[in-house]
Amino acid sequence: MNDIPQVAEKYKGEIAEIVLGKGDYVAGGAKGMPFLSFENPSKRRPMIAGEVVDDLEGYPEMAARMFDGRQNDPVEWAVMWKELGMDAVCVRLLSTDPARRGASPEDAAETVRRIADRTGLPVIVCGCGDRAVDGRTMAAVSGAVKDSRLILAKAEEEDYKTVSAAAMANGHVVLGFSNLDINLAKQMNILLSDFGIDGDSIIMDPLMAPLGMGLDYSYSVNERIRLAALSGDGMLQQPMLCDTTSAWDVGDATSQDDPALGDPVHRATWWEVMSALAAMMSGADILVMRGPAAADMVKVYAAELTEAD
Amino acid sequence: MATAMEFFKLLPKTNCKDCGHPTCLAFAMQLANGKASLEDCPHISEESRKTLNESSAPPMRTVRIGTGDRAAVMGGETVLYRHERRFVNPTVYAVTVSDGLSDEEIVSRVGYAASLRFERVGTVFRLDCISVRNDSGDAERFSAAASMAAGSWDSPLILESESPSAMSAALDAVKGRRPLICGAYPGNMDRMMELAKEHGCPLALRGGTLEETASMAARAKAAGIEDMVLDTGAVTLKQCLERQTAARRAAVRKKFRALGYPLMNRVGSGEYAVALASVSTMKYGSLVIFDDLKPYEALPLFTLRNNIYTDPQVPIQVKQGVYPIGSPDSHSPIMFTTNFSLTYFTVRADIEKSKIPVWLQVVNTEGLSVLTAYAAGKFDPEHVAEAFRESGILDKSDSAVIVPGLVARMSGKLEEIIGRRAVVGTNESKNIPKHLREFMSG
Ligand code: B12
Ligand code: SF4
Numbered sequence: 001m002n003d004i005p006q007v008a009e010k011y012k013g014e015i016a017e018i019v020l021g022k023g024d025y026v027a028g029g030a031k032g033m034p035f036l037s038f039e040n041p042s043k044r045r046p047m048i049a050g051e052v053v054d055d056l057e058g059y060p061e062m063a064a065r066m067f068d069g070r071q072n073d074p075v076e077w078a079v080m081w082k083e084l085g086m087d088a089v090c091v092r093l094l095s096t097d098p099a100r101r102g103a104s105p106e107d108a109a110e111t112v113r114r115i116a117d118r119t120g121l122p123v124i125v126c127g128c129g130d131r132a133v134d135g136r137t138m139a140a141v142s143g144a145v146k147d148s149r150l151i152l153a154k155a156e157e158e159d160y161k162t163v164s165a166a167a168m169a170n171g172h173v174v175l176g177f178s179n180l181d182i183n184l185a186k187q188m189n190i191l192l193s194d195f196g197i198d199g200d201s202i203i204m205d206p207l208m209a210p211l212g213m214g215l216d217y218s219y220s221v222n223e224r225i226r227l228a229a230l231s232g233d234g235m236l237q238q239p240m241l242c243d244t245t246s247a248w249d250v251g252d253a254t255s256q257d258d259p260a261l262g263d264p265v266h267r268a269t270w271w272e273v274m275s276a277l278a279a280m281m282s283g284a285d286i287l288v289m290r291g292p293a294a295a296d297m298v299k300v301y302a303a304e305l306t307e308a309d
Numbered sequence: 310m311a312t313a314m315e316f317f318k319l320l321p322k323t324n325c326k327d328c329g330h331p332t333c334l335a336f337a338m339q340l341a342n343g344k345a346s347l348e349d350c351p352h353i354s355e356e357s358r359k360t361l362n363e364s365s366a367p368p369m370r371t372v373r374i375g376t377g378d379r380a381a382v383m384g385g386e387t388v389l390y391r392h393e394r395r396f397v398n399p400t401v402y403a404v405t406v407s408d409g410l411s412d413e414e415i416v417s418r419v420g421y422a423a424s425l426r427f428e429r430v431g432t433v434f435r436l437d438c439i440s441v442r443n444d445s446g447d448a449e450r451f452s453a454a455a456s457m458a459a460g461s462w463d464s465p466l467i468l469e470s471e472s473p474s475a476m477s478a479a480l481d482a483v484k485g486r487r488p489l490i491c492g493a494y495p496g497n498m499d500r501m502m503e504l505a506k507e508h509g510c511p512l513a514l515r516g517g518t519l520e521e522t523a524s525m526a527a528r529a530k531a532a533g534i535e536d537m538v539l540d541t542g543a544v545t546l547k548q549c550l551e552r553q554t555a556a557r558r559a560a561v562r563k564k565f566r567a568l569g570y571p572l573m574n575r576v577g578s579g580e581y582a583v584a585l586a587s588v589s590t591m592k593y594g595s596l597v598i599f600d601d602l603k604p605y606e607a608l609p610l611f612t613l614r615n616n617i618y619t620d621p622q623v624p625i626q627v628k629q630g631v632y633p634i635g636s637p638d639s640h641s642p643i644m645f646t647t648n649f650s651l652t653y654f655t656v657r658a659d660i661e662k663s664k665i666p667v668w669l670q671v672v673n674t675e676g677l678s679v680l681t682a683y684a685a686g687k688f689d690p691e692h693v694a695e696a697f698r699e700s701g702i703l704d705k706s707d708s709a710v711i712v713p714g715l716v717a718r719m720s721g722k723l724e725e726i727i728g729r730r731a732v733v734g735t736n737e738s739k740n741i742p743k744h745l746r747e748f749m750s751g
Binding site for chain 1: 580587617
């Protein structure tokens with residue numbers, strides 16, 4: 001009567017493994033729901049990427065102060081993430097925005113190359129959001145870094161060909177973005193594979209909404225994606241990347257007006273940590289994080305949950 | 310819940326129709342869907358009724374601490390994932406009041422617990438329980454502390470002691486409050502069970518492993534205890550996740566009765582405690598007791614609980630209509646927003662901060678945020694104009710209309726339809742006070 005029934009699920013599918021950087025980092029490979037050793041023997045800790053921006057305008061002061069001035073040089077900033085023990089760097093090339101500095105694709109590519117060289121880590125590369133500019137930037141970045149497998153972000157339903165072509169040209173990985181919806185996520189993977197990209201070169205970004213700003217939706221969308229993948233849907237078996245930096249945009253996370261809410265730096269840190277824990281519990285294989293203290297905590301927790309490292 | 314076939318096997322199979330259904334099988338199918346009650350078949354044998362009642366009971370018991378409206382309700386869950394069905398009873402949080410504190414310290418500690426309260430998104434996020442803990446080792450002190458804490462706290466109580474005699478004294482001191490008795494471990498279990506029965510209180514059971522916890526629960530059940538909360542003895546994040554997942558799957562998928570009770574954790578305080586609480590909140594924990602919880606930890610944690618326990622199908626909405634803020638007059642600014650409650654309450658709070666009276670028009674977007682609604686075609690100039698017409702807001706004030714900054718693109722068209730000047734407001738509501746002041750002076 002007291003023998004607890006067997007509760008491990010038997011799944012038909014598993015998550016693809018994506019080799020990154022110089023071949024020494026791998027994302028994905030899960031064979032069960034996150035961190036359940038009794039059904040998921042993969043024991044691979046989710047990767048954590050530290051965010052770097054190459055133009056600080058609009059970047060939150062409170063977060064900037066945590067980097068001791070090193071945020072003023074994107075390469076130094078990336079090296080700091082490496083020193084903190086993170087697994088990857090996510091660089092946003094905001095300087096290429098014509099409404100900002102309008103930096104050239106070549107300059108941006110040079111930044112990425114130096115980050116990859118100095119840190120030796122895999123790099124996730126994001127554009128500035130201007131489609132035409134980003135197309136040129138990704139092409140330049142792809143050609144400038146040939147000895148490290150990058151993740152080029154991001155392919156969207158209305159515009160995925162340029163970035164996909166840029167990635168394919170030099171064997172990089174594409175990040176397929178979709179908007180908080182399992183069907184859209186699947187659709188994106190189908191578009192990319194029809195375009196000729198192999199399953200070992202696609203990572204999906206199903207839009208991780210942060211705590212208090214839609215986390216409820218993301219948590220369930222992620223879970224549904226992961227469950228569908230494990231039960232054999234081949235078009236959802238790509239690793240998931242969840243970006244939790246938007247936790248810093250939530251009013252309650254950083255607000256300084258109301259002392260009853262407690263210290264804002266600790267609060268913002270927890271805001272991002274909980275967003276990241278929710279991402280991991282629902283299936284994230286790669287996290288992009290902003291706060292160094294938050295990233296450090298999450299790395300420790302992730303290692304413990306995985307029992308790896 | 311049993312399947313239709315399981316029900317069918319135990320019915321008389323005479324198809325006599327006395328239950329109001331054409332056949333026993335049809336009745337069995339209604340039973341399995343929860344649409345009929347066993348009582349409707351007068352011919353079922355006593356033995357079958359017993360078996361069926363057992364298997365048609367919900368997979369997890371609902372357990373209450375305290376009484377009445379403010380009782381903390383735990384358990385009653387029927388699914389593993391929230392997209393299957395909404396999780397019903399949000400994780401209950403408690404902080405500890407030690408009986409090692411002086412009398413004044415106890416009162417101020419309870420005051421602190423009460424201050425962990427935030428009004429958000431139209432609901433109040435608050436701490437649910439205090440847990441009076443017998444650190445002194447003294448029965449009399451424990452009972453005095455319990456009675457003092459109970460006197461300044463009108464919400465549910467937990468009593469924590471391993472000593473049955475101290476527990477008995479404290480239970481006498483807070484009669485009628487129906488506290489959680491916390492708790493029983495293998496060594497004191499028999500006497501704690503007696504106390505739970507004698508006082509009609511729920512009982513927390515703590516085993517060192519999941520197996521031990523389940524066998525304790527089975528033993529308690531056999532002894533006639535119904536209201537239990539189980540601590541699986543997890544002290545790390547991984548144990549918490551794995552044991553609680555195993556317990557929930559066993560209860561829901563395998564109808565394993567001995568684990569069909571709400572789960573709890575005692576987590577201490579500080580960083581690791583909050584991380585454990587977060588994992589427990591997401592993964593099937595119904596009660597978390599902290600030594601201490603800081604406001605900067607409480608607000609994100611309460612928000613997480615709120616997010617996990619909302620209905621994933623239905624965003625929380627407010628009604629379309631005009632909401633006066635302050636006492637607006639015939640020249641006060643008109644602003645509009647969506648009826649997604651998160652959006653409405655955020656905007657409302659920031660308008661209030663400006664201390665400037667405003668007419669706020671809420672437009673029905675079926676509970677979507679500004680950009681989501683815009684992208685879904687539910688927040689276009691036509692919809693907005695229609696809401697204005699319905700409420701007659703433009704007759705209440707001759708002021709210009711302030712458009713949410715994120716949908717600045719609609720302002721031209723909107724002006725055209727309503728024949729009133731439309732001014733583009735800020736993207737983020739936190740900048741509303743500054744913008745409103747400029748708007749009033751400009
Ligand atoms: C959660 C979410 C969803 C949830 C819905 C949540 C909800 N109830 O609305 C779901 C999953 C259902 C969803 C669906 C879609 N979404 Co959506 N979603 C989000 C997400 C992550 C957060 C939205 C949110 O909750 N914001 C919080 C609220 C409080 O913000 P808000 O309403 O804008 O209010 C703020 C300001 O506007 C301002 N404000 C509000 N009112 C007023 C009034 C005045 C006068 C002023 C001055 C200011 C002001 O104050 C508030 C606080 O600052 C955003 C991305 C993001 N991070 O913002 C995407 C986002 C809004 N979604 C988007 C899209 C495209 C969609 C879909 C069309 C895609 C799809 N999956 O099919 C659907 C459409 C929905 C439908 N039914 O068809 C896009 C919109 C693109 C655009 N620029 O138009 C976004 C921006 C994501 C993106 N980057 O692509 N989404
Ligand atoms: S009353 Fe009972 S025996 Fe008669 S048809 Fe209904 S289920 Fe069958």
